Amino acid sequence: MNANAPMSLYQLVSNNRVDDVIAYLAEQAYVDARDENGCTALMIAIQQNNLTLAKVLIEHGADVNARDVNQLTPYLCAGANGFHALLSLTLAHGADVNSVNRFGGTPLLPSSEKGFLRTVQVSLDARIPVNHANKLGWSALLEAVILGDGGYLYADVIEVLLDAGADIHLQDRDGLSALEHAKALGQHNVVALMTQNEQVKQGYSASLRLVKQHIRQFDYQAALAILTGNRHDFTNLADYFYYCGYLLTELERFEDAIVAYRQGLALSDDKAQFSLYIANCYRLAKQPQLALVEFDNGIAAKPESPFVLYHKSNYLRELGMHEEAVDTMTQLLSQQPHRYDYSFHRANSLRSLGRHDEAIVAIEHAIKHDERNGLYYQHKAKSLEIIGRLEQAIAVINHAIEVCDDCRELFEIKNNLLNE
Template sequence: MNQNLELILASERGDLNAVKQLLEDGADVDFKDADGRTALMAATQKNHLSVVKFLLKAGSDVNTRDITQLTPFICSGANGFHEILSEMLNYGADLNSINRFGGTALLPSSEKGYLKTVQRCLDAGIPVNHANNLGWSGLLEAVILGNGGRLYSMIIELLVKAGADVNIPDRDGKSALQHAKDMKQEKVVKILTNDYVEQNETINRAKAFYLDDKYEEAISETNQALEKDPNNLDFYFYKGYSLQELMRYDEALEEYKKALAINPKDLDFYFYTANCLRLMKKTEEALAEYDKACELDPAETFYRYHKSNYLRELGRHEEAVIEMDNLLTLKPNRYDFSFHKANSLRSLGRHEAAIEAIENAIKNDPTNPLYQLHKNQSLELIKKQLESQGVNK
């Protein structure tokens, strides 16, 4: 194996000493493998902050693209790696760069509930009202793919404060406000109509500390509040998320479980426990938390959708397809679900099935060029498969 490929593999492992040695020996810091990944992309995908910092100092390009048109910068945003994203902002990250779906780093972080990443993107000046090829802005993603709970409400507050337009329509002509009303996200509706004021001063202080990266202060604030009001689940949320930022994951998980012991039907906390377990790399336990929420409310799509997202990140596309089929049974006209299903099927090499899935998206939104592009790409992959088998078609 040549030293350029060794550099990428060492970066993926997070082996900083090997990375340093390989660069000293003359490895190309921006060499790309067969997937178009540089060492910086490999380190970013695995959240190896120390390796990322070293590669950036060595001159690696944060804006170079792999074969899926993903850059290390957008990758950091899409995965909620806000510390890496912050580092890349100091090394020429293109704030207007987009992924293959037409979204900036702000959009996937808004979709997936990565609050601190959203905050960093907004502070950096990434355009708040940019819409992707599905016609969704960060605000629309946070409403449509969120659940209106504590975490997503905070994200929506940040987006609105940064100037997000609540009336921008999606490709179906519906605004974030209309979606929030239809989804009965009452708190979000109040935020979007400037009618929401948090009355609890402790929550206001804890939120302010959290957003200012003063996590120990947020924990102290909520600890004092819990002594007086041990059944207030909002305090457990702010304390748990502050502990997560300090990477005290076991303690964060304990706070979420305390909240669930008080109210096992507060589905919000299953999302928090799943996210915490993901950070702890406890994959099966994280998936089980999503399942618990799905069992408690089988008609709710939020938890199943985010489980499918996680499965795709893990490369477990067969399982992701099953979840997308479940989602499409619940909401057959959600063309974004068909689109994600098609992407997983393509990853599995099932191109004819992928075309069938993308046709459902095209049926719902026939003028969207993104869907036709993906259908054409699948057709091209089928052609290549046949050619490799010696079949002309």
């Protein structure tokens, strides 16, 4: 491109040129023009967690429900990344709370999976359905149990989901419920929350009950004042330092939060979870190298567990580091070859790298474990289509129509392939 050529709206947003974006929009009527990936300028602002520019674009009419080539909208993107302020902004400007991403998930599912407690609460307050299941057959509660660790953060996520009516008996595609998964994973405190909720809550100290109440109301300053003024109520100081760290994180005092989490880490038997909390602080502070170091510290602290390794893979994909994400998912599959969700995520990263033959092999592993799930066939057919094997792609969709539980999208995909 000519170095003297004017920047596009996407470039201005990417470079955080707020005044130039405002000037551009004053002269240009169409705010929802798309780049080669189908992303609007608003989607780019959301991906960069840029609240200022997102507000400017929405004020000029940007569509919070505009889908990119991957069927992602600014609203869904904000929720999946835990950008709670942006999620609230899109909700206030017409976000379709019943819309789902290409995996069939609402913002509540990925935020529960990743432990974004505030985003989970924003989603629930917006009445996003708590028991909606995605195409993997997982509800938000199943995600929080299967992909969580039952530690402080995930126990709090699960508690708010349960209070919103999450069904502990809802089964995944393997016929297992969240309660059964929690028992199998040894998440004893989560089992207690599911089966003895009121008794568990009665065991909280008065100050912890108040702290949790203020957290749900997003009044973090008041919660922190109560917490620090009642330190003597905490017989386990690791509990105290966890909540200090969490509240300081929400107040965007990331350095102070890291200090608190490190104090909790020193006192806790489960150091991996505190490493994850520290990594998330670095993530929010936009210090990816330090975040990745802390993920590795968590993995080293509990090498037998896939928990931190899986969440590192999520972060690598968020950074666009798909080569590293593929390696991480390969490592996870070597530990748990039956986890077809790992194979599915590995296939997605391989597709992002243009390695479609390998992606097809990876998705076939997922199909082997769940032969009636149309999502997997869709992804296999897409890779075949991209590499020019159209007849094979149609054959895959035809087979899927014969065996899958839900064929509505499959018929649409078949028609699109036939019209190429």
